[in-house]
Amino acid sequence: MSDEHRDGEHPTVGTYVRVALVLSVVTALEVGVIYVRQLAPIIVPLLLAMSAAKFALVALFFMHLRYDSRVLTLLFAGPLVLASGLAVALTTLTGAFLVFGR
Amino acid sequence: MSADSSGRVLHAPPSALAGAETSATVLGWLTTVDHKRIGILYGVTGFAFFLLGGLEALLIRLQLAVPNNTVVSAQAYNALFTMHGTTMIFLAIMPFNAMFFNYMVPLLIGARDVAFPRLNALSFWIFLAGGLLLNASLLAGTPPDIGWFGYANLTSKHYAPGLGVDFWILSLQILGVSSVIAAINFIVTILNMRAPGMTMMRMPVFVWMTLVVQFLIALAFPPITVGLIYLMFDRFFGTHFYDVAAGADLHLWQHLFWIFGHPEVYILILPAFGIVSEVLPTFARKPLFGAPIVIYSGVLIGFFGFGVWSHHMFATGMGPVADSAFSIATMLIAIPTGVKIFNWVATLWGGSIRPTSAFHFAVGLVGLFTIGGLSGVMHASPPVDLQQTDSYFVVAHLHYVLIGGSLFGLFAGIYYWWPKMTGRLLGEGLGRLNFWMLFAGFNLAFFPQHYLGAIGMPRRIYTYPPDLGWNAANFASTIGAFGIGVAVLIFMVNAWRSLRRGAPAPADPWDGRTLEWRTSSPPPAHDFDAIPPVSGRDSFWREKHGPRRGAAAGVGPAEHDATVHLPAASHWPLMVGLGMLIAAVGALTHVSLVVLGILWTICAIFRLALEHHRTPEHADQTGGLGLDHRKMAMWVFLGSECFFFGTLVATYLAYKGRSVVGPEPHQILNIPITTLSTFDLLMSSLLMVLALAAVQRGDHRQARLWLFGTALFGLVFLGFQAYEFTEFVHRGFTLQQNLFGSTFFVLTGLHGTHVAIGVLWLLSLWVLALRGRLGVADAVKVEIAGLYWHFVDVVWIAIFTLVYLIP
Secondary structure, eight states, rough: HHHHHHHHHOOOOHHHHHHHEEEEEEEEHHHTTTTTTGGGGGHHHHHHHHHHHHHHHHIISSSTTTOHHHEEEHHHHHHHHHHHHHHHHHHHHHHGGGSOOO | OOTTTTTOOOOOSEEEEEEEOOOOSSHHHTTOHHHHHHHHHHHHHHHHHHHHHHHHHHHHHHHSSSSTSSSOOOOHHHHHHHHHHHIIIIIIHHHHHHHHHHHHHHHHHTSSSSSSSSHHHHHHHHHHHHHHHHHHHHHTOOOOOOOTOOOOOTSTTTTOOSSSSHHHHHHHOOOOOOOOHHHHHHHHHHHHHOTTTGGGGGGGGHHHHHHHHHHHHHHHHHHHHHHHHHHHHHHHHOOOOGGGGGGTTTTTHHHHHHHHHHHHHHHHHHHHHHHHHHHHHHHTTSSSSHHHHHHHHHHHHHHHGGGGGGGGGGOOOOHHHHHHHHHHHHHHHHHHHHHHHHHHHHHHHOOOOOOOOOHHHHHHHHHHHHHHHHHHTTTTSSHHHHHHHBBHHHHHHHHHHHHIIIIIIHHHHHHHHHHHHBBOOOHHHHHHHHHHHHHHHHHHHHHHHHHHHHTTHHHHHHHHOTTSOOHHHHOOOOOHHHHHHHHHHHHHHHHHHHHHHOOOOOOOOTTOSSSSGOOSSSTTTTSSOOOOOOOOOHHHHHHSSTTTSSOTTOOOOOEEEEEEEOOOOOOOOHHHHHHHHHHHHHHSSOHHHHHHHHHHHHHHHHHHTTTTOGGGGGOOOHHHHHSSSHHHHHHHHHHHHHHHHHHHHHHHTTTTTTOOSSSSHHHOOHHOOOOOHHHHHHHHHHHHHHHHHHTTTHHHHHHHHHHHHHHHHHHHHHHHHHHHHHOHHHHHHHEEEEOOHHHHHHHHHHHHHHHHHHHHHHHHHHHHTTTTTGGGGGHHHHHHHHHHHHHHHHHHHIIIIIIIOOO
């Protein structure tokens, strides 16, 4: 899809409301699953996945990245990925989550 | 537009220059928003700090000239090397680079100014506030004495009880704000304000290196900002981020510092690489050999620069896996650096060389930086690095990079662009004397330090006994340092003579290749009478000497703008800088000054923001990519914020479970209450998009309603947070309780501060809407406020999961 075409689109109020509903439901699910004992083995990746989904919904629809120029996506997603990598490195190199033994 | 017989645009002044500033009075300089004047302000201020840092260096070398010397005390020596390092990096080399970014980048891309001229002025005044604050520590008699790296826990209240470290923390924070604002400004300028026809790959290499450096600044400064916030909280409020007894890991500071510190090396050196990439082709009268490869190499250096920081920490014992990973990454980064060296040499090969002063300095960089680079590659090997760490070998290495690289490059730039900036030529004879004196003095000062380090002389010792075999090399090094001082004096004489009675410089004294030579020396306030057409790399060269010389091949003729809008002068940037300085001084003296400074700053920011709210020329800020400057700037800022919050969250996770006393998170966190506040914040994002949609369609009533609703939901979130914090404190869980308390309150508190700023912003828009001053044309202002608000929302989504939900 060309940038011109992306710029031309705008989500409707209905889309915004649907996104908000999904965000609410996922938030409720996030809180709910921590009380389900059977999900304990996969609780961390499950919570991270739901959190990432909410993050993506807000960024794509409320922040309009889905409709705006790809330049803006690049300006945000690049640092976001790099920052996530650094955060993982920092966490694994320091403190309680030390993966690489000293 | 008028044109001569060859079709080139003649430089007739535009018929009107709305808002153009020409005042040469002191007030004119204090309120200037002209990128050229701001560039000169950076240059002059940076040079003053450079002289101060140089004086500190000479005192260091005097002390080390002979064994058992007593020129200064050990305490004063510690302060000298701390102030020398901090000054040269943050207050000399960085502002020298900023001088060229400011003055040259708009000219090189064919723009009339930067994207945000008043923010540009703001960056300078905040920089000056930070520089003055740091050096005020000398006047106060309590300079910092902890090294420019400030390793924890030497910076703790226990080991550094005076105000020196506080001066250092606050000034670095202020300087960081200045740098990030400038970085965002230049990223938008370069991406969105290029002349028609100037594609990314047609940009001069200096502009490319500037772009890479701005990304490095925007992304590398937040981690050190967070590290400094932790240090500030430890010292001011008794938290435990760097308190080993409370379970903290001192590696945290080193990681945060070097995540910033290593990209900082490239922040200092890449602009010099860019300058050399402009100077060598001009004086070799050849295009830069493999220019795209030089550009890709610069980008790769910037990218790899984020993955090598721990090679500064091999001696701390990170373990073999981490050592290996950072060792390989460090070796990899040598490849693009080496590529550049070969490309510069290949540019000279077969060229028609004109050995000007600028050329001398550029070639000097190629040779001297290669030496610094080779000693750098040695540090990539952990076993070798262990022998060299904290020895004079490292001092030699870093000075070969930062003087042999950065300073020689900057001198090349000064000799190259001085005629453009001042309208006068520098003396070539004195210029070459300047070069040879600097070259000789520098090598005499620093080459022997490789040897000193190899035979065991440690860094940061203020004296040494006479029987270690270090005497001759140290004495030679001191002689060399004074040689550098003489070289700087020669430059000052040259500059003075040029300004007093230097030969007038023509528009294009070097037969240049890039657009800055297409306008007069110095350029008019509006830079170009007509935005120059760009037909390829080295466009001006093609225009003069290409197969279709006399015409800009492939593009239409430049349009001569009948009216050019230049922003009017503003004193509000200066006021914001002053407010920040007052607040920082207050943090060192009395809390009432902090309150005064913060209120002053907030008021000045409001005045700055609303200064041109209704000015028609400011309404449309759409750039060459079809994107609004402000919107692009907000996205860059949010990218920078990813690093800020990423660091905060990573620290929280790294310290999770390390507290030596309770409570633990699961004993105290109230998930049901926080779920409600999370829901509230999510719904505020819905209201925000409804507000934006209403403003875009001109529905004032709905706009007011949804804007107020968003702000109200934000206030409710803050209410939840205030309740949570109060409840915790009543239960004995405070900032000072344990590591969990320190990380939890600082992370969520800083997020809450962001929410509070957002609420203030939304209420301001709501008041504008109430007054009928928020029309459809202002939709972008609501949109960028919305982007900020949604970002605060997504950060909370992450915090809610990582802090509250994950067991």
